[in-house]
Amino acid sequence: LVHRALERVARDGLAYWSAERVATLAPAWQRWLQAQGHNAETAAQAAGEAVAALCRTLASDTGRWLLADHAEAGAEEAWSSRGDDGGVANHIIDRCFVADGCRWIIDYKTVHLPEAELAARAAVHRPQLERYAALFAGSRLPVRTAIYFPLQDCLVELT
Numbered sequence: 001l002v003h004r005a006l007e008r009v010a011r012d013g014l015a016y017w018s019a020e021r022v023a024t025l026a027p028a029w030q031r032w033l034q035a036q037g038h039n040a041e042t043a044a045q046a047a048g049e050a051v052a053a054l055c056r057t058l059a060s061d062t063g064r065w066l067l068a069d070h071a072e073a074g075a076e077e078a079w080s081s082r083g084d085d086g087g088v089a090n091h092i093i094d095r096c097f098v099a100d101g102c103r104w105i106i107d108y109k110t111v112h113l114p115e116a117e118l119a120a121r122a123a124v125h126r127p128q129l130e131r132y133a134a135l136f137a138g139s140r141l142p143v144r145t146a147i148y149f150p151l152q153d154c155l156v157e158l159t
Helices: 001-013 019-024 027-035 038-061 061-067 115-124 126-134
Strands: 072-081 088-099 102-108 141-150 153-157
Touching: 001 038, 001 072, 001 088, 001 102, 019 027, 019 038, 027 038, 038 061, 061 088, 061 141, 072 126, 072 141, 088 126, 102 126, 115 126, 115 141, 115 153, 126 141
Parallel strands: 102 141
Antiparallel strands: 072 088, 088 102, 141 153
16 A cells, blocks of 8 residues: 555655645545455554555655656556566566666565664565666666665665
C-alpha cells in the first residue's frame, strides 16, 4: 500500500499531495485492505501506518527530494534483463531518476525496526540493488543506489 501511495505521489507531483489529503484516504485504504482479506483490526492498523509513512515522507526534505520531478524519473517501472542462465529476469524499480549528475535507484522497504538497525537491513538488499544498477551498466552516468524506509524517513545509500 505504501509503495502504491509513493508511486502515486511521484506520478502526480508533490503539489497535489498534502498531509490533509493523505489523512482522508485512510478509510478507503482500510476498505481496500479488508477486500484483500485482512481483518478489520489489521486493515485499520495498516491503513494508519500507511498514512503515517506517507505523511512523514511528505514532511521531510529527503522524502520530498525522492518524490520530486527529476529528469528521467520513473516510479514502479518494470525492467527486464537476461540472467546468467539466458533466461529473462523481470524487475520492478520503486523509484529511479537522475539528479546531481547521477542516476539514483531507490528501493522502498516498509519495516518495523529501530533506526539503528536500518543500515544492516539495507545491506541485506544490496544484491537486489546491484541487479537494478546492472540494468544501467551502459549509461554515461554513475549509478547510486539506496534503500528508503518511509516509516522511519531514513535513506540508506548502498553505493
